Amino acid sequence: xxxxxxxxxxxxxxxxxxxxxxxxAAPLGQSTNESFSNPxxxxxxxxxxxxxxLVFISAIVYEVLPESDSESV
Amino acid sequence: MPKYxxxxxxxxxxxxxxCMVACKIENNTTQNAxxxxxxRLEEGKFPDTKISFLPRPCQHCDNAPCVKVxxxxxxxxxxxxxxxxxxxxxxGCRYCEVACPYGVNSFNYKDPKKSQYMDWxxxxxxxxxxxxxxSWANPSLNxxxxxxxxxxxxxxxxxxxxxKCTFCxxxxxxxxxxxxxxxxxxxxLQFGDLDDPDSAPSVAxxxxxxxxxxxxxxxxxxxxxxxxxxxPGAREIERPSVKD
Amino acid sequence: MATLTNIPVLPYGVGRIRRGWIASAAVLxxxxxxxxxxxxxxxxxxxxxxxxxxxxxxxGAPWGLYVVFVVYFVGVSTGLMLIGIVAELLKIxxxxxxxxxxxxxxxxxxxxxxxxxxxxxxxxxxxxIGFFQYARPMSPFFGTxxxxxxxxxxxxxxxxxxxxxxDAAILAKRKSGLATFYKWWASxxxxxxxxxxRRERSSIWLAFGILPLRILAYSTLGFVFGLxxxxxxxxxxxxxxxxxxLAVVSGAALLILVAAAARRIPGAxxxxxxxxxxxxxxxxxxxxxxxxxxxxxxxxxTGYTSTEASWRVTDSxxxxxxxxxxxxSIGMLVLATGMGGWQMVMRNYSLSMMVAAGGLVxxxxxxxxxxxxxxxxxxxxxxxxxxxTYAPTLIEYGVVVGLVALGAxxxxxxxxxxxxxxxxxxxx
Numbered sequence: 001x002x003x004x005x006x007x008x009x010x011x012x013x014x015x016x017x018x019x020x021x022x023x024x025a026a027p028l029g030q031s032t033n034e035s036f037s038n039p040x041x042x043x044x045x046x047x048x049x050x051x052x053x054l055v056f057i058s059a060i061v062y063e064v065l066p067e068s069d070s071e072s073v
Numbered sequence: 074m075p076k077y078x079x080x081x082x083x084x085x086x087x088x089x090x091x092c093m094v095a096c097k098i099e100n101n102t103t104q105n106a107x108x109x110x111x112x113r114l115e116e117g118k119f120p121d122t123k124i125s126f127l128p129r130p131c132q133h134c135d136n137a138p139c140v141k142v143x144x145x146x147x148x149x150x151x152x153x154x155x156x157x158x159x160x161x162x163x164x165g166c167r168y169c170e171v172a173c174p175y176g177v178n179s180f181n182y183k184d185p186k187k188s189q190y191m192d193w194x195x196x197x198x199x200x201x202x203x204x205x206x207x208s209w210a211n212p213s214l215n216x217x218x219x220x221x222x223x224x225x226x227x228x229x230x231x232x233x234x235x236x237k238c239t240f241c242x243x244x245x246x247x248x249x250x251x252x253x254x255x256x257x258x259x260x261x262l263q264f265g266d267l268d269d270p271d272s273a274p275s276v277a278x279x280x281x282x283x284x285x286x287x288x289x290x291x292x293x294x295x296x297x298x299x300x301x302x303x304x305p306g307a308r309e310i311e312r313p314s315v316k317d
Numbered sequence: 318m319a320t321l322t323n324i325p326v327l328p329y330g331v332g333r334i335r336r337g338w339i340a341s342a343a344v345l346x347x348x349x350x351x352x353x354x355x356x357x358x359x360x361x362x363x364x365x366x367x368x369x370x371x372x373x374x375x376x377g378a379p380w381g382l383y384v385v386f387v388v389y390f391v392g393v394s395t396g397l398m399l400i401g402i403v404a405e406l407l408k409i410x411x412x413x414x415x416x417x418x419x420x421x422x423x424x425x426x427x428x429x430x431x432x433x434x435x436x437x438x439x440x441x442x443x444x445x446i447g448f449f450q451y452a453r454p455m456s457p458f459f460g461t462x463x464x465x466x467x468x469x470x471x472x473x474x475x476x477x478x479x480x481x482x483x484d485a486a487i488l489a490k491r492k493s494g495l496a497t498f499y500k501w502w503a504s505x506x507x508x509x510x511x512x513x514x515r516r517e518r519s520s521i522w523l524a525f526g527i528l529p530l531r532i533l534a535y536s537t538l539g540f541v542f543g544l545x546x547x548x549x550x551x552x553x554x555x556x557x558x559x560x561x562x563l564a565v566v567s568g569a570a571l572l573i574l575v576a577a578a579a580r581r582i583p584g585a586x587x588x589x590x591x592x593x594x595x596x597x598x599x600x601x602x603x604x605x606x607x608x609x610x611x612x613x614x615x616x617x618x619t620g621y622t623s624t625e626a627s628w629r630v631t632d633s634x635x636x637x638x639x640x641x642x643x644x645x646s647i648g649m650l651v652l653a654t655g656m657g658g659w660q661m662v663m664r665n666y667s668l669s670m671m672v673a674a675g676g677l678v679x680x681x682x683x684x685x686x687x688x689x690x691x692x693x694x695x696x697x698x699x700x701x702x703x704x705x706t707y708a709p710t711l712i713e714y715g716v717v718v719g720l721v722a723l724g725a726x727x728x729x730x731x732x733x734x735x736x737x738x739x740x741x742x743x744x745x
Contacts, residue, residue, distance in 0.1 A: 026146055026453040030136055034221050037146030037159075038451070045452030045463060052468035055526065056475045059519045063479055064504050067511065107374050114701060129700065138547050144458035145451035164447045165364075165439020167379040168458060174547030174699045176373025180439065183365035232363035233439025287699055290546045305625065307701050 002065050009058035017051025020044045075266035077154045077240060079254070080274040080283065081128050083300035085261035088113045088126035092253035092262060096130075097189070099241060099252035101208035102228040104189055106179035108238035109253045114307040124310070125303045128262065130253065131156060131177040131238035132286060132294035139169035139178070148235070154267075154295050155240045157218075157225040163234040170235060174290050178237045185229040213243040240264070267295075326493045329736045330582050342729050345722045352719010355712045356436060364439060368710045376705030378694035382713045383437035385686045386720065388538060389567065390430035391465050392560065392682070395535040396568020397423035398473055400600065402524045405480075411596045414588040414738050415576050419568075420480065421731045422575060424473045429724045431466045436716055457544055460537025469534045472527050477735075479523070482506050483516065484740050495734070535564055542689065550630030550693035553618075559611045562604050567682035569601035570653075573675035575728070577668060579737055588738050595666040601678060602657025605650060612647070626699050633696040638706065639688055646684035653677040 022028075024044035027036055039045065088111055096102065096109040112127040133156045134140075139148050140156060147163035150156055158169075170178035187209040191198055208214075214227025219242075226243040228236045241251035245264075249255070254264040265272030274297070281299040327333070358366050370377020401419035404412030438444040448462045485502035488495070506512060536557040542548070543556030553559075573594060580586045619631045634643045653674040660666045695705035 021454055025459075026451075026455065028455055031140045031150040031455075032135075033152040034149055034219065034223075036140075036455075037143070037149030037453070038221075039146075039453070043450050045459065046449045049449075049463050049467040049471075052463065052530070053471045056468075056472045056523070059475055059479060059523050059526075062519050063482070063512070063515050066505055067509070105371070105375055110374055112701060127700075138545065142456045142458070142545075144453060144456040144462065145447040146453050147451075162443075162447065162451065163440065164444035165441075166437065166444070166458065167369075167439070168456070168541075170372060170379045171694065172545050172547050176371075176698060176700060176702060178373075179371050179375075180379060181363065182367075182369070183363040231440075235439075290699070292546065303701070309701055309703060 002062060005065065006058045006062040009061050010055050013051045013054030013056075013058065015051070016054060017048050020047030020051060074152050076268045077133070077245065077264070078267040078274050078295040078297065079130065079133075079240070079251075080263045080277040080297045080299055082261045082263075082277065082281070083126065083298055083302075085259045086111070086126040086128060087259055087261075088124075089258065091256045091258060092128055092130075095252040095256035096238070098208050099211075099244070100226075100228045100239070101189060101211070101214065102236070103179070103181065103185070106228065106236065108177070108179070108228070108236075110177075112303075113310045114303050115310045116304045116307045123304070125307065127298075127303060128253075129175060129177065129286075130296060131240070132175055132292065132296045133238075133240060135293035135295065136291060138172040138174065138290075138292060142168045142172045144168065151219055155242055155245070156237075157223070157239060157242065158235055158237060159223045159225055160230050160234045160236065161224040165233040165235065167235065174287050174292065178235055179228075180235050181229065181232045184232045187229075189229070211243075213247075216243065218242050218246055326491050327488055327495065327736070328740050329584050329732075329738060331488070331733060331736050332493055332495045334733065338729065338733070342726060345726045345729070348722035349719050349726060352716050352722060355715030355719060358712055359436075359716070360441070366710060366712045368708045368713060370705070370707070372694055372698065372705065373700075373702050376695070376703050378691050378705065378707035380437070380690055380694060381707055382687075382709040382717055383433050385683065385690055386717050387430050387433040387437065388560070388686045388690070389683050390426045390433055390720075390724075391461075391535060391538055392564035392686070393568050393571050394423045394427040394430060394469070394473075395531050395561070396565040397426070397572060398469075398527065398531050398568075399565055400568055400572065400597070402476075402527055405520065406524045409596065411590070411592040414590075414593055415572060415597070417480070417735065417737055417739065418576055418579060419572055420473065420477045421735060421737075422571065422728065423568075424470065424477060425724050425727045425731065426571075427465070427470050427473065428727070429720050431470070432720055432723075433717075434461075434466070436720070457537055457541040460534065461541060464530065464534035464537060469527075469531055472523075472530055476523055476527060478502070479516070479519065481735055483508060483513075484736055487740055488736070498734070532561060535560055542693075547699065548693045549624065549627035549697040549699065550619075551689075551697075553615060555611055555615055559608065559615075562608045562611065563682060563685060566601055566604045566608055566678060569597050569604070570675040570678035570682065573597050573601070573671055574679065577672045577675075579732075582732065582737055585737060591666050591668060594668055594671050595660070598657050598666065598671045598674065599661055601674070602654055602661060605654045605657065605678070609647075609650060609654065626697060630692050630697045633692050633704075634688060637696065638704075639692050642684060643688050646681045646688060649677040649681040650685075653681070 024041040024047055025039050090111045092109045093111055102108055110129045114125045116123045133154055137156050140150050145162055145164055147159045148169045167180055193207040217223055218225055226239055250264050254262040263273040263277050265274045267275055278297055283297045283299040284302055285294045369379055369381050397419040401416040405416050435441045452459050452462055485499040486506040489499035489503045539557030539560035542551040545551050576589050580589050619627055633639050656670055656674040691707050695707055
């Protein structure tokens with residue numbers, strides 16, 4: 001359970017970061033019109049930040065999650 | 074969608090700087106800002122000197138370094154080619170200014186003052202202005218432009234934001250020429266749609282060899298200079314460099 | 318919060334507020350308030366109160382002291398975090414005692430770096446929201462903002478939280494005004510073998526996560542300058558690597574200074590011993606040599622291949638308006654390298670000598686950032702503009718000094734909340 005949740009947090013973080021960077025933020029490349037100046041989804045940068053943060057939150061999930069009885073390390 | 078561009082015929086430019094004045098009157102730029110600037114250059118040693126002039130508006134680059142670096146998309150490229158600054162969004166980091174090889178940006182370092190050069194309310198001055206509309210009262214500078222309705226026209230709105238030449242977007246959108254082009258007494262400046270083969274700049278480019286300013290930087294400017302560029306070691310006449 | 322008993326319940330002066338502490342905090346607070354006042358002038362009147370001017374016709378530098386300190390603070394933070402993590406990862410015995418100081422300082426200087434960015438903005442309030450709302454990946458600032466300010470800051474806080482957690486569990490059991498705080502921090506840590514194993518494992522994984530993140534993040538700050546076609550003197554593939562090297566150098570230098578001061582903390586003197594300092598001094602010296610080598614490589618490359626404009630920038634550093642500053646700065650780096658090298662060769666380390674070298678490097682590292690940023694702005698024009706100048710005003714100095722004071726205040730608070738040395742092993 002602990003391992004699963006940890007990996008899930010990391011994956012969620014990586015996916016959120018990658019998706020916000022490449023698909024939600026303003027397009028990459030030489031600007032040819034107004035759309036290059038706006039994020040495709042507002043606050044996409046915040047999504048990226050949260051994504052990176054989630055990757056590191058996984059360490060807290062891994063360590064701080066209360067121990068269950070059946071658990072072995 | 075037109076593809077706006079400008080040509081500047083250096084052989085015609087007399088260095089009179091009317092364009093600089095016209096720009097200031099049209100856009101109400103602050104005293105230290107020159108959206109249009111005319112270099113008056115000198116090469117060689119006296120008496121073998123050569124004088125040349127180089128008007129320098131914003132180059133409205135297709136591969137604009139300022140657009141690339143703007144962290145919030147306040148500096149952006151319009152579909153018609155105008156590189157615009159949304160002073161409603163600008164956060165004042167001055168990265169565009171640092172990135173620009175041409176030095177065309179000017180930052181509002183202080184609170185704007187409506188009248189830049191004279192007191193329009195002074196009765197003595199009103200005799201001379203004879204009811205003319207002062208630049209700061211020009212309503213079109215506060216309108217919003219483009220498909221996204223953004224605040225990009227004019228200067229001197231608030232402190233802490235970046236401003237630069239807009240190709241007089243408030244005039245161009247009303248089918249008028251930019252103030253500098255309209256004013257140039259020798260027709261050295263031409264402005265129009267580069268996609269239209271009969272437009273003034275298209276014709277001018279066909280008739281005469283030209284160059285782009287700092288072409289090696291691959292900024293792909295929309296401003297084409299006709300005639301020959303200034304030579305190496307050219308220096309400004311009025312303000313010699315500190316080292317001389 | 319302070320317990321005013323004479324028996325130290327908590328180690329290393331944690332939770333005990335003494336007169337000396339109050340006096341230093343009061344002085345720092347006054348300096349900080351002066352800084353706030355200076356910034357209030359700028360906030361109200363705009364950046365005309367600074368020495369910043371437009372490039373081009375006005376012949377100034379639009380980026381100055383604030384950006385210098387953005388680069389310095391974030392650099393120090395990066396360097397400290399790298400040192401702390403590598404020491405912990407490689408289990409370098411002598412270095413265990415300074416990892417916590419390094420981590421605390423790393424977080425504080427990162428906060429100062431973020432504040433320096435805000436202070437530099439013409440529209441700071443817009444900036445705070447604008448970055449979150451509109452930040453574009455195309456701009457090198459995207460990396461600075463997301464990775465440095467948010468990612469790295471967050472990662473470092475997580476790292477500190479987890480490394481201090483076992484200590485917090487120990488302290489939570491002792492009767493003190495801070496017991497509740499430590500109980501919250503310990504968040505159920507029992508020091509079971511399973512928990513220890515997890516701590517071990519996650520510290521390694523965190524280190525592997527944070528190291529590349531910090532290097533990448535600080536590189537993006539190098540790219541803020543290195544990717545510009547419009548500013549001769551900045552475009553260099555060595556820009557980002559040089560930033561990283563100088564970051565670790567300046568981090569080590571600051572760590573030597575702070576750790577030397579931290580020897581005055583009761584019980585810390587024995588732990589912060591000469592071998593610990595010598596290790597830091599050696600790291601600093603070796604990387605200083607690398608940095609000086611980078612400077613030389615850069616100079617040779619520019620000397621042989623430069624365009625007229627980029628030579629003008631280099632020339633301003635060698636013989637022009639920045640020559641004095643540049644040679645003083647390089648002289649200080651060489652002197653510090655010599656001092657470090659001498660001690661390394663003689664295997665005889667003196668604390669005062671290492672502190673002196675740390676001081677030299679700290680000053681010089683700030684000057685180096687200034688000499689990277691400002692000359693390209695004032696002398697790097699590609700069109701025939703006149704050569705510009707930049708002189709920071711009192712307001713700018715005031716704001717920067719205020720920020721440093723704020724950092725010192727935060728560190729003083731840190732000392733009273735977190736044991737500066739690991740206490741786990743007392744129980745082992």
